[in-house]
Amino acid sequence: xxxxxxxxxxxxxxxxxxxxxxxxxxxxxxxxxxxxxxxxxxxxxxxxxxxxxxxxxxxxxxxxxxxxxxxxxxxxxxxxxxxxxxxxxxxxxxxxxxxxxxxxxxxxxxxxxxxxx
Amino acid sequence: xxxxxxxxxxxxxxxxxxxxxxxxxxxxxxxxxxxxxxxxxxxxxxxxxxxxxxxxxxxxxxxxxxxxxxxxxxxxxxxxxxxxxxxxxxxxxxxxxxxxxxxxxxxxxxxxx
Numbered sequence: 001x002x003x004x005x006x007x008x009x010x011x012x013x014x015x016x017x018x019x020x021x022x023x024x025x026x027x028x029x030x031x032x033x034x035x036x037x038x039x040x041x042x043x044x045x046x047x048x049x050x051x052x053x054x055x056x057x058x059x060x061x062x063x064x065x066x067x068x069x070x071x072x073x074x075x076x077x078x079x080x081x082x083x084x085x086x087x088x089x090x091x092x093x094x095x096x097x098x099x100x101x102x103x104x105x106x107x108x109x110x111x112x113x114x115x116x117x
Numbered sequence: 118x119x120x121x122x123x124x125x126x127x128x129x130x131x132x133x134x135x136x137x138x139x140x141x142x143x144x145x146x147x148x149x150x151x152x153x154x155x156x157x158x159x160x161x162x163x164x165x166x167x168x169x170x171x172x173x174x175x176x177x178x179x180x181x182x183x184x185x186x187x188x189x190x191x192x193x194x195x196x197x198x199x200x201x202x203x204x205x206x207x208x209x210x211x212x213x214x215x216x217x218x219x220x221x222x223x224x225x226x227x228x229x230x
Binding site: 034042044045046049095108111113 | 153161207217220221
């Protein structure tokens with residue numbers, strides 16, 4: 001089956017530093033990937049849609065200069081949290097839709113837990 | 118506006134009892150419908166999905182869901198729950214192919230021994 005990985009699975013950083021999270025589709029190509037954020041005991045909220053070779057589309061209220069998304073290849077999208085602050089601490093989950101398929105099914109990564117001290 | 122409602126925040130059922138988790142969506146057309154399960158600190162696992170056709174969908178782990186257009190609902194059911202079913206359950210909708218997924222607020226399921 002389609003597998004999506006995320007790296008790292010867990011990261012702790014100091015306030016003011018930047019953190020990069022990778023999302024990879026391991027056995028399929030993904031033209032479109034999605035980034036979600038989940039705060040404790042809350043649902044997943046879509047942050048942005050990442051399209052290979054073009055700029056990401058951000059949801060309302062998500063700062064594009066703070067959450068930099070790069071989708072340079074059909075199997076890799078990265079989310080960089082710039083100048084992280086404690087309020088950015090959250091569980092970040094990506095998903096990917098196989099290219100060339102019917103597109104209805106998104107495959108989710110295992111998530112990355114970010115803690116900003 | 119497009120939305121997904123899971124009216125039950127937390128449900129507790131006895132092991133072996135039946136389960137039904139409610140989900141309603143708002144939209145003019147029929148979206149793609151999903152149920153996901155999330156264990157603490159883990160990612161999402163797809164239980165089942167509905168795109169078209171038979172309105173009763175069978176999923177993994179003995180779960181099923183029924184799409185009712187007239188009620189804009191997609192309730193999840195299981196005839197007999199196991200202690201390992203304790204988790205957070207999310208209903209989700211996707212309104213067109215390869216578009217964003219909107220998640221409900223989730224229902225936390227606890228199992229009483």
